[in-house]
Amino acid sequence: MSWLVTLWTCYAPSLHLVGLVGRQLGLRVGFQGVQTLNCSRWGTPSDKGVFEDGDVILGGLFSLHSEVSVPHLQNLPLQYIYAMVFALDEINHSSTLLPGVKLGYRIHDSCALPAWALQAALSLVSGDNPSCNSAAEYLEAAGIGDVQIFVSYTASCPCLSDRQQYPNFFRTMASDIYQAQAIVQLAIRFNWTWVGAVVANNDYGLTAVKEGIQGAGVCLAFVETLQRETIVSDARRAALTIQASTAKVILVFTWYTDVMQLFLQLAKLNVTDRQFLASEAWSTSSDLLQEPVSRKVASGVLGVAIRSSFLPGFESYIRNLNPSLRPDDKFLKEFWEKQFLCSPGITTSSASLPVCNDSETLARVHNLFTDTSQLRVTYNVYLAVYAAAHALHSLFSCPDINNPPGNNTTCLLPNQISPTELFQHLSKVKFITPQGELFYFQGADITAKYDLLNWQKTPDGQLKIALIGRVDGFDLHLNESAIQWSTGSNQVPVSVCSESCPPGTRMATRKGEPICCFDCIPCADGEISNKTGSPQCDRCPSEFWSNSERTACIIRQLDYLSFDETLGITLTAVAVSGVTVTTAVFVVFLYYRQTPMVRANNSELSFLLLFSLKLCFLCSLVFIGHPAVWSCRFQQAAFGISFVLSVSCLQVKTIVVLAAFRSARPGAEALMKWFGPAQQRGSVCLFTCIQVIICIIWLSVSPPVPQPDFEIPGLKVTLKCAMDSVVGFSLVLGYIGLLGCTSLLLAFLARKLPDNFNEAKLITFSMLIFCAVWVAFVPAYVSSPGKYAVAVEIFAILASSYGLLFCIFAPKCFIILLRPEKNTKKHLMAR
Structure with a gap:
């Protein structure tokens, strides 16, 4: 792992040590064949390194030698070493940062071996001081856990953010969780909800999947792990899983050598249509880019990389390095020998190499050491050095509370530094880098900053890396038009378990499957979803209803029984016919009013009954048309009063018939005095007035009002006369029913009275x-929806009116018009 820091005093009062320790590849990437040959020949870490004295010493550990199979990779850690030296040189020449304090350095090679790194770290802390019996004894006596501070430039394990376990740790490399979250943002941006994952079987891969991806809106179709010891078989297994999976986007979170094996296996299976998402460990790998197999199976890779930055003057600094100017620099001497195959004349030359002729220069050398176009980890080293320098600057100077504001005084001298104080100042460090970026720590971490890369094919068929965006914290900035996809076109690959539900439907997860696998269920009536992939349907407000596609709420259409629809026309025609027939009967009775048939059946009540029936037919028309305040109040009152008038007439006629026959008995002559014409009119008026009073009270207290019936589902909402008081309407109907039942009872009693024409029948x-119609009306009215309830009431009015009209007057009109011979007093009086 990568560390910066230990601040320590060993033997000289003015000498302090800040140690910078490099990443151990054995822990991060899992190299199998790490060799100790390149390190063991140096004896101890202090025998090989780069050193310079100063008031404060910064120590650094870098994995310069790691694996002989990839010797060119040693050039990159060498660049890190001189980035540290370059940063220290800038600081020492700065007039504002640590003025008067010279920073020195002690840089060692950790060889990517934990044991060797520990030995080098002990050497940094002890300073190789003979007065310290040994580094181990010195650290044991001093308590290294209390005094060391580490700043890492490449350690990315999320575990290192834990202040309880690593209280003295800082880093200029973001946690792997952030790059996993950046990849998730990419997946969400392109609607990739079904993603496969191939990860290293260690903290680097597993933690990123567990803490960065799972539960972030992306479902994992599978997770395959790669183990260094069994990489070939693991890569084969992962390739078969990728081939069988429906996931078209594959996240690969492992080291580039593992990716190479995976690509080889995929090429054997001819799997070339997958879109790969790369972690920073392999997204910038030049080895992978140059492999033909990568061009076959991995074009269009989208990757996350450590943010690259430009260091003014660094390229010139690198290319001007020369062993003749740094005679004690053993790292540079070794590099020079390998690069130019000659030994610098500054020391005893290698027996196997000729002496250099001083014409060698790095100006025309092109390798990872001299390439400064993509300074990623190198820039992290640079930032780590500046963070330590700013912490020291803050520690050495602070405002004096006894002096006026703005006056500074030295708080500490280099020989007075304590690790606790340095930790406090490093925690609060905040400065603008020479590149103009704001730098500060958040606990152990810094704000995550990444570059977004795309592997693109060049016209000659090679692969190149193109910058397509960046990540700043949680903000994703992406130039989608610059992306070259694995499909070879501008069409974004699709990787979903289920296609997104279109508007008008909702997602319904499948039992036992990930949430990204679902069915699309159409929204119910009155509900909508107006965007793709809605998890639920939203109910429309009561005055709105869903359209046919269930994608929008549209205002509900007012519906009522109108005169221009079929049902309204039919009912109107029936009502008008009833009025016409009633008028015709009225004319017939009026014309033949002197005939026995008309006179014998109480002509005055018959005319009043015909008038009331005409009102019954006409009142039905008030129920048709747009409900208004006046119509809602008038229709029920007209209905109730008209029918009470009709039934009252029938009831009085029945009473008169009964009284007439009773008066024929001895001693009952006086009975008819109580049922003369005046009493008949008074009775009808009395019965009717009771209904009028009920209607007046009802309509005064809680009258029906026009109101949409939103409770009934459907696009059309019925505008009806809502009855706030059911009691009032019940009293109106109840009174009509009471009179009707009384009339029925009396008529039933008089049905067998002897007469040639018994009106009681x-x-x-x-x-x-009448009673049958209105008994059937109640359940029909309650169960009928919307305007059909109004139609039921109109039908009941018309049916009962026609029943009264035809049952009472049809036989009489038949005799008057068609059997005039029976329209005589003799015939009527015959028994």
Whole structure:
């Protein structure tokens, strides 16, 4: 792992040590064949390194030698070493940062071996001081856990953010969780919800998947792990899983050598249509880019990389390095020998190499050491040095509370530094880098900054890396038009378990499957979803309803029984016909008013009954048309009063018939005095007035008002006369029913009275029809939706009116018009 820091005093009062320790590849990437040959020949870490004295010493550990199979990779850690030296040189020449304090350095090679790194770290802390019996004894006596501070430039394990376990740790490399989250942002940006994962079987891969991806809106179709010891078989297994999976986007979170094996296995299976998402460990690998197999299976890779930055003057500094100017620099001497195959004349030359002729220069050398176009980890080293320098600057100077504001005084001298104080100042460090970026620590971490890269094919068929965006913290900036996809076109690959549900439907997860696998269920009536992939349907407000596609709420259309629709026209025609027939009967009775048939059946009540029936037919028309305040109040009152008038007439006619026959008995002559014309009119008026009073009270207290019936589902909402008081309407109907039942009872009692034309029989039939209609009306009215409830009430009014009209007057009109011979007093009086 990568560390910066230990601040320590060993033997000289003015000498302090800040140690910078490099990443151990054995822990991060899992190299199998790490060799100790390149390190063992140096004896101890202090025998080989780069050193310079100063008031404060910064120590650094870098994995310069790691694996002989990839010797060119040693050039990159060498660049890190001289980035540290370059940064220290800048600081020492700065007039504002640590003025008067010279920073020195002690840089060692950790060889990517934990044991060797520990030995080198002990050497840094002890300073190789003979007065310290040994580094181990010195650290044991001093308590290294209390005094060391580490700043890492490449350690990315999320575990290192834990202040409880690593209280003295800082880093200029973001946690792997952030790059996993950046990849998730990419997946969400392109609607990739079904992603496969191939990860290293260690903290680097597993932690990123567990803490960065799972539960972040992306489902993992599979997770395959790669183990260094069994990489070939693991890569084969992962390739077969990728081939069988429906996931078209594959996240690979492992070291580039593992990726190479995976690509080889995929090429054997001819799997070339997958879109790969790369972690920073392999997204910038030049080895992978140059492999033909990568061009076959991995074009269009989208990757996350450590943010690259430009260091002014660094390239010139690198290319001007020369062993003749740094005679004690053993790292540079070794590099020079390998690069130019000659030995610098500054020391005893290698027996196997000729002496250099001083014409060698790095100006025309092109390798990872001299390439400064992509300074990623190198820039992290640079930032680590500046962070330590700013912490020291803050520690050495602070405002004096006894002096006026703005006056500074030295708080500490280099020989007075304590690790606790340095930790406090390093925690609060905040400065603008020479590149103009704001730098500060958040606990152990810094704000995550990444470059977004794309592997693109060049015209000659090679692969190149193109910068397509960046990540700043949680903000994703992406130039989508610059992306070259694995499909070879501008079409974004699709990788979903289920296609996104279109508007008008909702997602319904499948039992036992990930949330990204679902079915699309159409929204119910009155509900909508107006965007793709809606997890639920939203109910429309009561005054709105869903359109046919269930994608938008549209205002509900007012619906009522109108005169221009079929049902309204039919009912209107029936009502008008009833009025016409009633008028015709009225004319017939009026014309033949002197005939026995008309006079014998109480002509005055018959005319009043015909008038009330005409009102019944006409009142039905008030129920048709757009409900208004006046119509809602008038229709029920007209209905109730008209029918009470009709039934009252029938009831009085029945009473008169009964009284007439009773008066024929001895001693009952006086009975008819109580049922003369005046009493008949008074009775009808009394019965009707009771209904009028009920209606007045009802309509005064809680009258019906026009109101949309939003409770009934559907695009059309019925505008009806809502009855706030059911009691009032019940009293109106109840009173009509009471009179109707009374009339039926009386008519039933008089049905067998001896007469050639007994009107009581006709009243009995008419009241049976009347009662049957209104008994059936109640359940039909309650169960009918919307305007059909109004139609039911109109039908009941018309049916009962026609029943009364035909049962009472049809037989009479038949005799008057078609059997005039029976329209005589003799015939009517015959028994």
